[in-house]
Amino acid sequence: MVSIYDIAKAVGVSASAVSYVLSGRAEKARISREKQQLILDAAKKMGYIPNMAARKLSLRNMTHLPEIALCWSPEQHPGFLNTFIGMLQDMTAAGQAREMRFTILPCRNGELEKLGPVLTANYYNGVIVPAVSDDDIEFLKSTEIQAPTVLLFGDIPRYHLVTVDNRRTGAEVAEIFHRHGHRSVAVMQPAYRQMSVTVAQRNAGFLESCEKLKMDAVVITGEPGGPYSNRIEEGRALAGKMLETGKVPTAVFIQHDLVALGALDVFCGKGIRMPEDLEVIVYGNNESLEVHSPSVTTVQYPTEDIARECITVMAELLDKPGAEPVRRILETPFVFRESCPP
Amino acid sequence: MVSIYDIAKAVGVSASAVSYVLSGRAEKARISREKQQLILDAAKKMGYIPNMAARKLSLRNMTHLPEIALCWSPEQHPGFLNTFIGMLQDMTAAGQAREMRFTILPCRNGELEKLGPVLTANYYNGVIVPAVSDDDIEFLKSTEIQAPTVLLFGDIPRYHLVTVDNRRTGAEVAEIFHRHGHRSVAVMQPAYRQMSVTVAQRNAGFLESCEKLKMDAVVITGEPGGPYSNRIEEGRALAGKMLETGKVPTAVFIQHDLVALGALDVFCGKGIRMPEDLEVIVYGNNESLEVHSPSVTTVQYPTEDIARECITVMAELLDKPGAEPVRRILETPFVFRESCPP
DNA sequence: GTGAAAGCGCTAACAC
């Protein structure tokens, strides 16, 4: 890394001159025009990038805020990040949580391991991690993160946890279908490069309950790398697959909102009436499920609650570190609509 | 701010002992159990929060990445943040952009001013700002940000800009309506706490073209603080408002995807046929507009292109600072569907 | 106009 000293040496001036020029306060020290240009050119040529850690450290007037790493995969729940930022803004504005700075560490599902060095280097005052796949959980288990760490999924005793009970959600959907007299049901889910543990848990909960309740259940899954350009297309394909099943189920639990939009489109196109011919429950928050015709019964991942809880827990942990690991299991509300009345 | 020295003094040990204990390397220095506990307790009681700037500075083995501030308002395009992170991940993985760290500075529309101190303190190697309201633009104009700064909206000559031509989009919609023989049209937009400049620009472009083309145009807008629980409800209300208009327009440009979902729901409910009775073009990316019945013609905010360009520009700026301000105006593609065929 | 030097809070090598 090139520092102001390197530049100073190259140009033949002192480090402070470089500092003045590069932080735009040249006139304050009345550095000569030519010298300024020399320094600027050298900095550019040498690829100088100011070291913010050093800058912050020496800027004593500014209070330093805790820095939290938010590991994030774009494959996650797409609206969560936005909700999270909104909640942070609201809570700090209302004085409900101390101020913090969130830095996003992008990371694909299953590739949390790549963040290993950053996470273990104690670079952040806190860490928020969605442990989305088995590999991620494995990695976290084998890694000792010093900073207070809040998991969004994946239960590891020594870390804090803010999550929902996916298995129970799956089971509840099965119970509703059973109560409605269905004998043959299905669960539909898109393909994941690395199986998402949350999907797998809901799936397992659903299938277990089906077995207990003596309902036939088929699993309809996309193929990783299948010929779908997006989740809606995948939903269309999966709906086709479901309708080709020998005994077409009379109720289906669709685990992804966009997949649902595609599948519903196919169902409607084939004249399948919902809920009369087919009851549908969707796991997802996409607002359009509300205005769809028929309107769609959903189970919601409670993004706002999760975000609020996450921020609260993190804020508390910063103030009293070393607290006993917290486990907050939040409610996943059912919103009953036409596609599957209560 | 309490430092390890404060703790050391309070407990009566050396700072290095405190450092060892608090960063979990107590056994490495073989600090006695009791002393560890003493230090831990004191840190907790005194509300110690490690200063990450100091930590990073002294951890010499780790390379420091440029830190970019991403000012963000949750009222923005909701999926953009996610797209942005995905794009960042993809581009750095593919070696198309140097690695960077993005820190999110939450900030409501029109309240950019509150970030003034952070932005002008040279705390970040780069800044990305959506200047969404007139107040924001005013603030940016009057502020001198040293770090390379990329605007997502709002044209300020000394900063870089990656954006779309909203005025032209509005004009193009009007031209399409005119070509289709409409004489009476409408533009519909939700309420904003602070008027969004992008909405205002599309609005202006639309109205100007309407005037030029001699079409009657009404503006249907939500009231700030109106009785809508969400954008879909607001769309329903606005649709009602539109239908009460003396001369109901035969084509409408809806500036928000969720508002559109609400409005379309009302139109469908009233038996209004699209496109026969009413042509609809929506500004928005919500996927459900594709599967809506009728499917909806949209103009898309090109999130992926914007994100890619933004990252590219920022990466280049880091390597050669002081470059001439860049202006990248990206295309907003029309996707023609049933609600308004080409 | 310019450079030397102190110090921001922390880590880690080293001496005791």
Next chain:
DNA sequence: GTGTTAGCGCTTTCAC
């Protein structure tokens, strides 16, 4: 086991 000390890269005061 524990304390001393030398930086990390930068800003800023102060002497020249």
